[in-house]
Amino acid sequence: MKKLFTCLLTVALLALASSLASAHDPSSGGSKNFLQVFVNGKFCKNPKLTTVDDFIFMGLDVPRNTLNQLGSNVTLVNMDMFPGLNTLGIALARVDYAPYGLNPPHIHPRATELLTVIEGTLLVGFVTSNPDNRLFTKVLNKGDIFVFPMGLIHFQFNIGETNSVAFSSLDSQNPGLITIANATFGSNPPINPYVLAKAFQLDKSVINYLQQKI
Template sequence: MMALLWVTLAILSLVAMNAPQGSLAADDDPLQDFCVKDTTQALHVNGFPCKDPAQVQDSDFASAVLKNRGNTSNGLGVAVTAANVLSFGGLNTQGVSLARINFAKNGINPPHLHPRAAELLYLAKGKLLVGFVTSNAENKLFAQTIKAGELFIFPKGLVHFQLNVGHRKALAFSSFNSQNPGTSQVAKALFTSTPSINDTVLEKALQLNPQDVTRLRSLISKT
């Protein structure tokens, strides 16, 4: 029995050693204590170059970007405020970021996806209907109504949504295992891309008539 245990552990170790490194984390591990984003260099790299450590200050590791409530007076009734490497340079190479999501009554964070990260949502106030759809042929929906103090996880790269189903405003915070998770809203990607997707593509793919495509382009561009 002991011999079998050691063989099993050896196999698991070999699998871990030979697993593709990209599967272990959303972002590569940092190679130094910190790498505060340097906005003075015009280098094209996968991420951002680092400030000279001698020029780094205490304030580089603090941010008030999530302090204030977002403006939800829009067609969707939602405001997403991101604290990622684009707004908080100290996150560069750290593989994490955060977002504040304010919902008006009946507000919705429409179907979207994050290509580079999983999302862990914590609901601070209110009640949300949340869910995601799998990427296999079944397109299975996993949905749950969550209340204040509860969590929900959205797997990396899957289409998901959040709808305020409570009787008042809602507030949530989402963490990501990427310094820059990226966001692609499904409707906006299809109907407001630049340049525009050919109308025939949308008509055939979504079984729409030309008038529907025109109407949706106009409607979605305003939200």
């Protein structure tokens, strides 16, 4: 009897570990976790209290301000400002680029991104994980679509002399964003500069400069 209990407990623990390892956004059917109260960290709105306004978001036709150091502006539309997305596992972003504007190397830890170029010409790319670290890159023009797999470093760079616009579809209602430079050199509190100097094989003075700048 004791052996049978131990076997059942082991199977239960393995099943739990498997469910946690594969955890992602809920499907359109919603989530059964936490008695269907929480979904991806957000309360579900009572269906009887929803209105048509919960299912519409307007204003993505308006160009965004790109007068910044990077020359780009990302307008993310997720469940925080678009309640109708909650439990659906999707999000959208408009990305505006000034001439030679850059959406710098970054990661979406919970989403694959599908980028559609609306105007302009973009140089895009992503890097695979260790040990290969292969760069997949392409020049995109109006109407072209490119996919960035979940969790991989990727970027977009406007190589044209005119403004560019793209729309990104993400398969998560809360895709997350980790900008590589900001996370590495702009953490709070800062990462020990000796750690970064050794990791990047740079002089500590260079690391200090980057940390102060970012």
